[in-house]
Amino acid sequence: EPEVTQTPSHQVTQMGQEVILRCVPISNHLYFYWYRQILGQKVEFLVSFYNNEISEKSEIFDDQFSVERPDGSNFTLKIRSTKLEDSAMYFCASSEDRDFSYGYTFGSGTRLTVV
Amino acid sequence: GEDVEQSLFLSVREGDSSVINCTYTDSSSTYLYWYKQEPGAGLQLLTYIFSNMDMKQDQRLTVLLNKKDKHLSLRIADTQTGDSAIYFCAESRENSGTYKYIFGTGTRLKVLA
DSSP: OOOOEEEOSEEEEOTTOOEEEEEEOOTTOOEEEEEEEOTTSOEEEEEEEETTEEEEEOTTOOTTEEEEOOSSSOEEEEESSOOGGGOEEEEEEEESSTTOTTOOEEOOOEEEEEO | OOOBEEOSEEEEETTSOEEEEEEOOOTTOSEEEEEEEOTTOOEEEEEEEETTOSEEEETTEEEEEETTTTEEEEEESSOOGGGOEEEEEEEEEEETTEEEEEEBOOEEEEEEO
16 A cells, blocks of 8 residues: 655754655655644644645744655655754655545654754 | 544443544534554544545444534444554645644543453
8 A cells, every 4th residue: 555654753853953854755646744743742734735835834834844845756844943842743644635535644754852 | 613622531441332522623624534543653544524424334433423513423343452542533624725634632542451
């Protein structure tokens, strides 16, 4: 069964450093998403991306965050200057259609720890 | 309100039925979903229900939808220890033609052997 692949599975970074979280969505999917889950809390929407541009972003997705699809297969989330509160599990997802009637496919996540 | 609400914990004995409840917020949601998250793992889609349905059954899983009360439930029959996980309901929310999930707070299901 097709999978969404995320790398690395765990990243530790120092506060103020830049991090790039990588995702390879399912190949025929057109809509891409990032969500995050702070430890013990609910999963929160960050951003959706379609046709090489952001469709929607949440309040969490401030100027420190950016997304890119650099080569037609990868989908990346960059945090320019990490803060302690950015520590969370970050999930990438993709879907074939806009209203995801069959649901998203999520990756297994990248656990980001900012120290 | 904006939040999708779930009770935080549920504990059942192996072999019993589990019922996980969810109250959602957007009456225009076309689909409602249940996801399972095992410890340290990602989100696995368990099942979904279209908003014009009242019930959907899929093997041991039964989803009930009460649109009037915006109430969604997931029943797991013959609960097994492998069903221990966090269960999230999610509604799809549309904003200017784009869609996203709004997840519930998650219910941690513990199955006692």
